[in-house]
Amino acid sequence: LPFVMDFLHRNGVLIIQNLQKDYRACYNFLNFMSKVGEPRNIFSIYFPLWFQLNQTVGTKMIWVAVIGDWFNLILKWILFGHRPYWWVQETQIYPNHSSPCLEQFPTTCETGPGSPSGHAMGSSCVWYVMVTAALSHTVTPVEKFSITLHRLTWSCLWSLYWLIQISVCISRVFIATHFPHQVILGVIGGMLVAEAFEHTPGIQTATLSMYLKTNLFLFLFALGFYLLLRLLNIDLLWSVPIAKKWCANPDWIHIDTTPFAGLVRNLGVLFGLGFAINSEMFLMSCRGENSCKPSFRLLCATTSLATLQLYHFIEIPTQQEHLFYVLSFCKSASIPLAVVALIPYCIHMLMKPSEKKI
Secondary structure, eight states, X not given: OHHHHHHHHHHHHHHHHHHHHHSGGGHHHHHHHHHHTOHHHIIIIIHHHHHHHOHHHHHHHHHHHHHHHHXXXXXXXXXXXXXXXXXXXXXSOSGGGOOOOOOOXXXXXXXXXXXXXXXXXXXXXXXXXXXXXXXXXXXXXXXXXXXXXXXXXXXXXXXXXXXXXXXXXXXXXXXXXXXXXXXHHHHHHHXXXXXXXTTOGGGGXXXXXHHHHHHHHHHHHHHHHHHHHHHTTOOTTTHHHHHHHHOSOGGGOXXXXXXXXXXXXXXXXXXXXXHHHTSHHHHHHTTSTTTTOHHHHHHHHHHHHHHHHHGGGOOOOOSSHHHHHHHHXXXXXXXXXXXXXXXXXXXXXXXXXXXXXX
C-alpha cells in the first residue's frame, strides 16, 4: 500500500506541475470552477433556487449535501490523505531534498486531510440530484420525435454534469490542494450518496424529531470516533499543524477549513431545515394558497438569494475556537430558516392585503 500511494502521489505531482505550467493563464476560470464546487455555495445558491422551484428536490439537496459531507469527513479521518502542497515538503522519496516546487494560491491551504476531495464529492452529489430531478420532469416519450428529444435532453444534461465535475476536479488539482486520485474518489463517493437518496423517500416526511435524532447521531458518531482514536494515540487533527507549517502565506489559513468546522456547518443547516419545515410559517406560506403562484415563488427565490449573499459580510470571530463553532452553527441554521420559513412567510403576509383589496 505505501508503494501504491507513493506512486499515486509522485505521478500526481507531475500532473500538477504540468497543469500549473500549461494552464496558468486559465487561473481565473479554474478558481471560479473551484468555487462552483464549494460546499457553502450549495446552501447559499443552489438550495434557495431549487427549494422554490421544487420543495422535494430542495429538501433532498440539503440531506444529500449534509450526509455526503459527513461521510467525507469520516473517510478523511480513515484514509489520512496528504495534500500535494505539504506532501512534497514532508516526503523522503525525493533525493537530496530536491522536492518539486508547487505554486500555491489563496485557496490552496486547506487544513483537513485530502482524501477524498470534499469539493468534488459535494459538487458531484448535488449536481447529480439536480440532473436527475430535471430528467424526472421530462415527459415519458411515446412518439419517435419525443424519444429523440428525450435522448438529446438526457445527453445534454449528463454532458453538462461531467463537464462541471471534470472542471471542478482539474481546478482542485491545479491549485495543489488535491491529488488526481483524491478528486476521482470524491466524485464517485458523491454519486453513490446521491443515488442512495434516490431510493430514500422518507426524508420528505421526516418530523422534527427525526431531524433532531439524525443531527444527534451524526454529531455523537463523529465525536465518538474522534475520541476513540485519540485513546489509541491517533491524532485526527494531524494535518492542521502540517498545513500551517507549509502554507506559503499564513493569511491563507482559515479555521473554516478544519474538519470540525465543516461538521458544525452541516449540522446547523440540517437543524435549521428541520425546524423550518415543521414550522407554522412554512405551512402558511410554502404550503398555503400562494405556494402555487409563480410570482410568489419568484419573489421567494430572488429575496432568498439576495439575503444569503449578505451572509458573506457577516464575519465570525476566530480568536476563540469554541465560540467560532457555536456561532458557525447558529449562522448555518439561520440559512434554511430564512429560505424555507421566514422569507416566504413575510412575502405571504405582504401579498395578503392586496388580495383582500381586490
